Amino acid sequence: MVTIMDVARDAKVSKSTVSLVINNSDAVKPATRQKVLESIEKLGYVPNMAARELHTKVKNTLGMVFLVNEPLQQSHDFHSVTETLFFDTFAGISSQLKETDFGLLSEKYSAVNNSDLPSLIKNNRVDGVFIIGGLFTEDFIHKLQNLKIPAVFVGRHYPGVDSVAPDVSHAIYAGAKYLLESGHRKFAFINGPEYTEVAQKKLRSFKKALRDFDVDEKDATCLFTEYTGTGGYKAMQEIWGSGIRPDAVLAASDGLAVGAMRYLYEIKVRIPDDISVMGYEQSIISEHAIPALTTMDINKERMGVEATKILLNRIKNPNTEIVHSTVETSLVIRDSVRKRI
Amino acid sequence: MVTIMDVARDAKVSKSTVSLVINNSDAVKPATRQKVLESIEKLGYVPNMAARELHTKVKNTLGMVFLVNEPLQQSHDFHSVTETLFFDTFAGISSQLKETDFGLLSEKYSAVNNSDLPSLIKNNRVDGVFIIGGLFTEDFIHKLQNLKIPAVFVGRHYPGVDSVAPDVSHAIYAGAKYLLESGHRKFAFINGPEYTEVAQKKLRSFKKALRDFDVDEKDATCLFTEYTGTGGYKAMQEIWGSGIRPDAVLAASDGLAVGAMRYLYEIKVRIPDDISVMGYEQSIISEHAIPALTTMDINKERMGVEATKILLNRIKNPNTEIVHSTVETSLVIRDSVRKRI
DNA sequence: CTGAAAGCGCTTACAG
DNA sequence: CTGAAAGCGCTTACAG
16 A cells, blocks of 8 residues: 555655645645656546544545335335435535535334444444435434534424525425316315424415415315325325315325326326326426326435535534525426316 | 443443453453443443454444446436345345445446546445446456455346345246246247347246247247336337237336336226236335236345345355345235236 | 553644 | 754554
8 A cells, every 4th residue: 555655755746745745735846746646647647545544633534324114114115205315415525525525325224123323423434414204303413412523414404403495485385376277176185194394384374275276274274294105195085085175285205296197097096187196396206107196396305415515514604603504495397297177 | 422441430441351351252251351341331431433443453344335327416307226125135134234334335436438446445435345236347447456346236147246135037927927827829029139148048047937938939029128217118119119919018127117008008008907917116106006017026125134144154255156136026916917827 | 461652644743 | 945853643563
C-alpha cells in the first residue's frame, strides 16, 4: 500500500506538504503542488481514510436507517409504503452525495420491541443519519436525541429534529380537487391507519376539498386501514358490500389504490369507465398498474436530495435552527380517472 | 469521547489488557475480564473503528454497487429489473450482516461511458464488494480485477469472479412446463435483449420445454425486447397485430409481463379467461398486478444471503476457488394462468 | 496473565 | 512556503 510517505519521497518534499496539497491548502507553491500531484498520480496514491479519521474525527460517512415492520418484510408482501420510499430516497441521497466524499451506510431496522439503536449508530460509524419512513417510536427518538447525533427524518415531520416530508395536506387536497373537477360527486376515501397523525391530516384535507366544492360529507365514505394492498382490497369490499356505489375512490397510498382496483376487477367493475381510482405516492406499482394509476407524486427522490442538504449542513453547522422541509407534490395523470361531466 | 485509556484507568489495568478483552482473547483472567467489561459498560465505551482499522487494515465494511442504466433511472420508469433486484438483495445482505460487525456502503453506478470505478472502491473504503445486476461492461470487470478487491456478482455469472445467480434455465423451463401442463399449446415468449447471454439461455430452455411436450416450435412466437414495461407492451402489440393468437404468454421478467398485460387490457382481452400470462422474477409488481401475476420466484433475498456468505469467506480465505452459486427458483401461483384442459 | 512500547498513516500547530 | 514533531486511539509482538 502506498502511503503519504511514499509520495513525499517521490516528490522530494515532506509529508506535511503532501498532506497540504491533498487538502487543497493554498499555502503550497504551485510548482510544488504540481510535483506532488504528479507523484500521487504516478504512484496511484489513495489517502487512508482511517488514518485521516483518527485525526480529524470526521468519518465521511452518512447512515441511512430504513425503518421496517416486524417481522421481516419482503417487497412482494402486497405492502407498498416503505420500500418504495427507500429506493427513491436512496437514489436522491446517492446522487447528491456524488459531489462529496461521503459514503452511505445502510441498514434495515425495526423500531418496535428493539432496545438497541441501529448498529451503525450504536457503533458510532457515521457522522449523521437519515431515518427513512414513519415507523419509529417515541422511545427510539429519545435514544437518538440522547446521542446528539445529527439526524434527519425523511417522510414524516417530528418536532425538535430536522425532517423533510411531502406536503401531505396539499397533495390530498389536490388529488380530491382533480377528482371533483372531473365531475365526481360520490367518493370513497381509503385512508391509512386511524391512529396516525398523517391519516388524520389526510382526512382533514379531503374534507376541506369536499366543502370547497359543496359536496356533502354524506356523499363520501371514509375508511381507515393499514397501508397494504390487502387493506385497500378489504376496504373496497366493505364499501361495495354495504351497497355504496361511489363514482371515484381516492386512496391514501398507491398500494391501497391497487388493492381496491383488484377487488373492482374481480367483481368486473371497469376502471375508469364505471369508477375512477386515484392513488397517492407515485411508486413503481402505480406506473405498472392496469390501468396505469393516476396518482400524486410525492417526489421521494427530491426528498432524498433535500434531506442530504439538511444533514450535511447540520453536520457543518450543528447549531443552526431545526428545519422542517416540505417538498412539493404534483399530479401525475394516467389512465385510472375519467371525466364525468 | 471515551477511549481505551479511560476504561483502562477505570478498571485499573493497562490498555493492552482492555484491548485483549475487547477482542475476546482468552489470555485474560476471568476476574480481570469481568472488571474490564464492567468499566466498559459503565463508561459506555465504544471502540474507535478508525484507530482499529489503522492497525488491522480491516475496514469492516462491505460495498454494494448497484448497477444502473444511464441516464438516471427512477423507480416508476416502467422499468423493472434492476431496482427490485436491488431492494430484495439488500434485504438479504442486510439480514446476513446483522450477525457480524460489518457495515454496508451503497452506491449507484453506471458502468457505461464511465472511466472511474465506483467511488467506494476507488477510495478504498471497503473490504469487499457486491456488484448488483447485470449491467456491467468488460472494461468494468477488468478494472475491478486489476484491483484484486474481493467481489461477488449478484444476478449474473461471470467466469473468473465469484457470483450468485438464479437458475435461469431451470426457472424458464419450469414456467413453460407449468403452462404446458395447464393445457396451453400456443405460445408467445417475450424475452430480454437478444444480445445478452441470459436471454439466449432463456430461449433455449423455453424451446427445450416445448420439445419435451411435443409442441411444434411454429406454435411459439419468440420476441426479444428490452426489460421494461414498454418493451412488453410493444411486443404484445406486435404479436397481436400480426394476427397471432397465443393462449399463453411467458415473459422473461415481471415488467415485461405487466407491459403485455396492459396491452391486452386495452384491447379488452381478459386474463386469464382469454389468455394466460406468466412472469419471471417475483417482484413487487407481480404481487400488485391485476390480476395477480403467476411468476417464477428467483429468490432475490436468498441471493443476497448467499452472496454475503461467499464474500465474507473470500475475504477471510482469499485463495479459495472461485464459486458460482446458483439459487433455486420456485413457482408462485397466482391468478394470471388458467387451466385449459 | 499483564504491562510498556512501537507503530499504523494521517493532520495540525509550530518553527523557520 | 516547507519541514520536524507530536498525537489521534487502537493492536500486537515482546518481556516479565
